[in-house]
Amino acid sequence: MFFPALKAEFTKLLTTKIWWILAIILFLYVAGVSGGLGALFGFLSRSAETDASQAPPTDVLAPMLYGSVSTFGYVFPVLLGALAITSEYRHQMLTPTFLATPKRGVVLAAKSVALLVFGALYGVIGVIASVGAGAGALALFGLDAQLGDSDTWALMGRAVLALALWAVIGVGLGALIPNQVAAIVVTLAFTQFVEPTLRAIVSFAEWAAAVGKFLPGAASDALLGAPSFFTMGMTGETLEWWQGGLLLAALALVLSVLGYFVSWKRDVT
Template identity: 50%
Template sequence: MSLARATRSELTKQFTTSQWWVLALVLIVYVGSTAGGLAAVFGAVSSGAMPDSGTTTPSIPAEILPPIIYSLATAVGYIFPLLIGTLVVTGEFRHKTLTPTFLATPRRGVALTGKAISGILMGLLYAAVAVVSTVGPGAGILALFDIDTQLGDPDIWAMLGRIVLAFVLWVLIGIGIGTLVRNQVAAVVGVIVFTQFLEPILRTVAGFVDGVSEAARFLPGATSDALVGASLYTSLGGATGGATAEPLEWWIGGLVLLAYAVVLLVLGYLVSWRRDVS
């Protein structure tokens, strides 16, 4: 089977189940409500509608609020493309559909490349959903507080483009993880534990321990934030006095995130993908 047919086959697998639209719906609700809620809180504080004295809500300058709100698409939503990529592969192991996949595409490198290309297309789709879900309510609520939405600023659109790139890279990382860790439960639990617990803890500790903050800049979530160029996490860290290191340049963050994807995909192919399947 050619690469084009392998890719088309992978896309057919994804869109013939309810998994893709269920995850998209959860993504819309999750990042949309987060963007809308935080835009309301920070917008009220920055505009003076809610005095920040006597509250624990950090006051963020109005001019940096739009990029922070829009970047929530990746800052809190990157778990979705990561899970999508992981499920694309582990679902085949779990439901034992990988055998007919390999029978149809005996060249396993072509089969994995087809998954990667389909993953890129899925990443583009989910990135569009995430951007609309954050920019829509975020910009609308900021405008209610007379805060410039900056949607006419080319830098904002460049940032949105980098959000799309980050989503694609996270899907590829997920495919690499799914290829390396065949058990779906173990892979999904590992992804959730690391992204939602371990890395946030490490990044928080890094802000208060000398020397650790430099290394923390190269954690996957930190490099994703650097690629996008804005993050609620780093902004709140600065507002609360955390001694966070200077973020990586956006292009360095992108290269490091790409390196994560490439290493995981290569390891997955060498260690697991070429093994026999039942």
């Protein structure tokens, strides 16, 4: 029963436009951020009139740029995961889905696995964008892109994993908040305003920073194992990369379980 449900979820995603529209926006956004900031810091590092302290060291700059795929791009797989759920509520597609697969837990699990794969695809697209634009900007200013470093390639792999987990988090969020408009507003508000604000605030106190490292975005940055623009110049401990991955996986599981019991089991007719 699971594999037919999984096949159906892939078919649903592939027959809609939203997945490739979000993928294109993700690519352009991440490429713009990585390339733009790479050019900015490259200019600062090479400017004779600028204090070198204004730019990160070259061995930090490359992973920071490549990690922008997670730091700035994770909102896109979250949106895709949430829309995969909420669109079925909005267009009343859940009734035939549940008639075909009466076990609703199987349907939710199939959606999670399908979005895990699509999230990984987004990760690959985002990595191509961040590394391509970032390395190009660094090369333009004669800086080391560190593409021959094994740690850089490990970072790319973990970035793909991070976006895959974010897509599953989106599934859990959509199950918990089935209203499509509300789910989109919550996703954008939290990822673009609430969490960045909280991470800026907690950086001012050591005890707060110890709590702030458990925020979802901080966990995602920790999973990459590279400095981010939120932590540049800050001191304090961060999670290990595997701890960040486990925290994201736990968040996806908690949201999915809550969504299952809060709304997924309700009558949809």
